[in-house]
Amino acid sequence: MIKITELEKIYRTEEVETVALNKLSFEVRDGEFVAVMGPSGCGKSTLLNILGLLDDPDAGSFLFNGIEVAHFNERKRADLRKHNIGFVFQSFNLIDELTVFENVELPLIYTGVKSAERKKRVEAVLDKVQIMHRRNHYPQQLSGGQQQRVAVARAVVNNPKLILADEPTGNLDSSNGNEVMQMLTDLNEQGTTIIMVTHSEHDSRYSHRIIRMLDGQTVTENILV
């Protein structure tokens, strides 16, 4: 599903040049659950943003489902993104002004799903993450774990083939964290490819494979299964 070769990303500020990704190469197949680990600042979030088509690399190749997307323009990337990729962030990134239901509904609006169909699908997915009873609440009224469940629901409501999760349990206690990890595992078992950045060895054990990074490069790949 994903194949990157010699991917580079360099941040230039006035004086400093930071090489966030340094000729990084690896491959992720359909249906895999991959964990990305490494010390702070080694480039994990940068990598995830590029894989999620939120940002473009400075050099190298990025094949998504066999198509070269490294130099896609903004519009094409957005199109590809909204139909294929779901995101889960450490800080949830729910919209405060919208209810739980409306937050989850958003991706469907942007992909042009009809209202009745949206309602059905949002309710189904809210049911699945067991947050249906709170559908009309606002994010601030929920606990961290509940918010992250909503975020997961939002990520999967469009049935994406790929879910990118950046430290999804970073702001959660262990029991809430485990719940979220269980949800990701379930999704993976139903065929969704998952790439997850984490600092937790515990969480990484839910995955099939761990990519360890250091200074923008892969150092090792542990296959767990």
Place this chain on the structure above:
Amino acid sequence: MLKNYLKVAFRNLWRNKIFSSINIIGLATGICCFILIALYVTDELSYDRFNVNAENIYRVDADINFGGNALKLAVSSDPMGATLKKDYPQVQEYTRIYASEGSKLIKKGNEYIDEDKIAYADSTLFNVFTLPALEGDTKTALNEPNTIVISETAAKKYFGTIHATGKTLEVEMKPYKVTAVIKDIPHNSHFHFDFLLSMKNVAYGFGNFLSHNFHTYILLKPGTDYKVFEKNFDQVIEKYIFPQAKQFMQIASMDEFRSAGNKLEYHLMPLLDIHLHSARWPELDTNSNIQYVYIFSAVALFILLIACINFMNLSTARSASRAKEVGIRKVLGTERKNLIRQFLTESTVMAVISLFIAVMAAWLVLPLFNNISAKSLSLGSILNGPVMLLLIALPVFVGLVAGSYPAFFLSGFKPIVVLKGKINTGFKKSSLRSALVVFQFFTSIVLIIGTVVIYKQLNYIQTTNLGFNRDQVLIINAAGALNNENSDAFKNEVLKMPGIISGTISSYLPVASSRTDNTYSKDAVMDAKNALSMQTWVVDYDYIKTMGMQIVKGRNFSKDFGTDSSGIILNEAAVKVLGYVDPIGKKIYSSFQDGSNNPLSLKTYTIVGVVKDFHYESLRQNIYPLSLRLGHNSGNVSFKVSTKNLQELVKIVEAKWKIIAPGMPFSYRFMDEAFDNIYRAEGRIGKVAVIFSMLAILIACLGLFGLVTYMTEQRTKEIGVRKVLGASVPNLVVMLSKDFLKLVFIAAVIAFPVAWWAMRSWLQDFAYRISIEWWFFLLAATIALVIALATVCFKAIKAAMANPVQSLRTE
């Protein structure tokens, strides 16, 4: 401690230069406009107050409906003042001004200057009005014939010194002795004369109660209720006016006169109301209108309010983005009261800077403003008034209020809440903010509609079909100096020149010039029912042609008809009042008064033609009945010309004049300029209104820009999230604009009826006016919409184009 607050405050302002300058400039512009308008309005309200007796001076006005003519006069008859003083002890003094003769030629060295600030007056003028003398005794100055009182300016102009008493001034070829020099009449007086001639020099049938030609002022004893005093006029009418009226009209009583639909009423117009409330005929100077005072005051308050709201909005908006700073400061142990003081100091400093800039700016643009508004305002006049107090209090107040949100709201929060950024929503969703935006759009829309209506109306006045053609008409003034033969000779000589199309001799013109009213009747016996009062203009054969007027029925006067000296041409208004479907050949009868008191037998005229209605007074007034009679009246000679080089032509005409009338003064004007004079004041006020409206709109835009910027910044994260979820740039722009559009819509719905009502009452004053069209509203709404959209889009596109990764990082 304060010094420290100030230091930090200035550093903060400096660090956020753009924000600070938008904020300061916005408030400064608002205050500057307010200062200018306050000056203007204060000046308008100050008219005639310099008179010590201002509160007790009244002008005697007459309302006359007679024979289809509705007259609202600022003048009354010549015996009126003296009669009132004789019969009623409440009347302490009276005085009259006779200004019906218009401008006069005054000799200076070898040249003649056409002076229009000239009138005849009673010596009592100086007992009623406060016009201090620099030299001479004004108490007696005008008692003798052939005496003149002149102003300081006139004395300097004609004698090079203010010591002019005893010297002689030649007015219209007649020597007058200067008996006093007065200080220039203040600019805020409802009349301005540089030359006051003795009333004894007026050639007039004195003692006539029926002829109204004198501006008459009475000074009532303090404590007299003028409304009660007005009731005495019924008595005056019964006792003096009715007996005279009976002499030339078949009426048995005043009641009969009234029941025939006529009206004769006298009122007292308080001196202090004249400048803003009087639109009668003839005024001694172009008056203003209380409506403009209202309009300007409203605009000033609107502008100030918008500017203050902007200031508070922007300060508040920015302080919200400082929530984190507050949190950190509190974590580090800053006390709440210190934070409060810091915020208050910052916003107050900003407001005070605005005040200084505003005063400076007002001082700088005042000459320009004076130029446009034809005023001579100075900042000094408000330095000690309540306006000054407001000026100082306001910025401090605005500063304190604007600073109080961050001061009390933010500093009161627990640091951890502030740090998590959760309070941002407070302002974002608030209905207060929506109300403020609605208010700004409301104001802008009302102002735009007002501007369009005023502009259109003034334009209409300039371009409307007047019924005569004012272009390329050269008027030679004071042709009365020529005798009949000479004026004919002059006319004929000039007509031979190339570029001259036609010429006419008459002092009656559809611009400022002579006017005469006469009474006519349909029947050979005149009574209250059949009397018709109308303008009677003496003209020659070529008058209609030269003025570009149009005969709609019958014919013009013609030399082919020997009997035309008893022919008469009426305007359409007169025909309508007479009720004739086919007026040609019908007879009407006139009581031609020769100025003496003798009732004259009626003279018979035959209607030979009907001229299309033409405007001869301001377009604020209806066209009243008017008649043209054939005769020789040589006040002016007017020529219709066709040339590119008018000045060259004038020179040639002048040369001809010098030959035919050696030593006689030559003076001229162009009809289009004379016409523009009637509307100059109006045009000026319109221009001022338009400028301030534009400024108000500009300030509103500035505020809007600030608000939009702030609101979009607040939503940066949301925009990022939405983009990650697949929102396109258009999606986001629509989302961000939608809220604002809703507010514009609400504002428009409120603004339309308000603007419609306000502008309709303004237009009401014009007898000839544009109608308020639906597209004015559409235009205003569209402009507001475009402003909103442009600002929102500019910001929204920028936010939407930004890399979402960046916005998410700001967490």
